[in-house]
Amino acid sequence: MHRWLENALRGAIEGVHVLAGQYVAYDMSCIIATFPDLEELVWETYRVGGVLCTSIREKLLDIAIGVFPYPIDTTGTKTKSFYSLADIARVSLGMTVSKGEDTWRTRYSELANVPLGKWPQEAIEYAIRDAELVSLILENQDERALGLHYDMPTQFDDVRADFALRMMSVWGIRVNTARVSELWEDSMSRLHEIAEQLVADKVAKRTKPKDEPPPGHMPMPAIQRNMAAIRELIEQTYPGTPPQTPGGKTSTAAEVIEECSDPVLIDLVEFGKVQKVASTYLTKMFEPLIHARFDAVGGASDRTSCRDPNLQNQPNVAGIRECFIPSPGHVFVSADFDSQEMRTLAQCCLDICGKSRLAERYQADRHFDPHLEFAARLAGISVEQAARLLAEKNEDIKALRQQSKVCNFGFPGGMGVDTFVHYAKGWGVEITPDRAQELKNAWFEQWPEMYTYFRHASNLVDFEGMSGVMIHPQSRFRRGGCTYMEISNGYFQTLAAHASKSAQFEVSRRCYVEPESALYGSRPVVFVHDELILEVPEFAIHETGQELERVMIEKMEKWTPAIPSSAEAKAMRYWSKAAERVVDAEGRLTVWEETS
DNA sequence: GGCATTGGCGCC
């Protein structure tokens, strides 16, 4: 087995063949677990592009024609597919394949020490059929790709990311469970207090408990909200007519409720917030080592996703992130791309419009701050003056920079003025619709290329009727069935996704199998779109941080060749959004310590 | 009781 695998890997590295499978990252991680001496060969096979994954290819094809994640099967029915081998066989080949637990799929460990000659016939047949299916699907995918004139150019990058993310998942991330317990108990006492009040106020009733509490801990109060009563209360106390949901019902969003200033409703909002944190996040954190699962092609934009639990949407407040800790003897070193989507937008504008002021500004200064530059325009002062005021912590320029930032985040996606007012509120920026219009006008003057950018997006949609096809100028990644806004967003979001994934793979590769690298021996533990967190031996913080920045920038600039990039490393003893970059007197990266 | 949808909210 070992010899056969070694030859298979070497053959793929030499280009004699490629290795293909359904979710190959799983198989490859198992190979490494079983034969650690093959690890270098596995990484090298990925590096040279010797691996194909039917699941990823299927997603890319579905994205290209705009049906992801609900493909149309061979009978013409729109189905929800999870891109398992059985799903793909059913949807694309029209074959019925059982994937239940009654099959051998998950039972081969029973045969670990059984010689092949003594394997049950069904176990052998299942394995052979599995390989045959992969082969049939590959062929079918090639035919469909040919029909689209689309060779899935990002598939190797996606497959590499899939593997690196799988390795991250296997490694896991550690949790300070004592701290989780404290947070849980605090939350539960508060929830019980509010629950009692809500029941007395008749906006909720007691129900039977649903889930077992974590062992040795207080249970979650078992109540059910009376949404009809709550909507009625909102309608009575909201100043004016309360906003409605698309379904036509009165919105019960926290933002709406806060306008009511009714004590019962305020309790309800607090209950909701505490309950959300406890049930969504804390319940998953009683394990000392968590293996969240990442999906390399989680969305139609080629972004990743994460689940069980989702480490990509951990709350910034409430001390949740702070429960994640490195292995003993290690610290976290994290780095994120500076204004990643502004830079990918600049590259896209250059590619699509031919000219971009945003691009020119980045080309003039790698550390260009697009938010400050636009704030200076809004203030009617020079950028130098604005920078000086900001350094002096001038409140006016800080507020304008915040407004500017919201513009730069919202408007590139095609956001309208009314939505912008609402969106800005979420960023703590209160503005009138008139001011929003003023900002939007000024924003177009700031980045004049955006007129052309939006016209291009609009043309793509109009020519096709209701939906358009986005073909990325840098990657040739194709996404069909797009609305105007999906295209406006898609260009820069997708390019950022490509860049982050490439960086994530290369950083991981060096961590695992590149002894010459300062990253060697460190382990990636979290990936959050534009941010990478590693656990690093405490003595190696500075060198690791430096190389992490270098590799991220180098990989990013492969996707934004006309735009310089920037990434900054920080070191911390636990995951925290509050952490800052700290350097000692010699300019060496050191651990941030909280000073409260 | 199980399943799917809606509304809402956490993050980038």
Next chain:
DNA sequence: AAAGGGCGCCAATGCC
């Protein structure tokens, strides 16, 4: 002409 997008997960609710 005008139009934020991308996720995962939870509670409530509607449907079978």
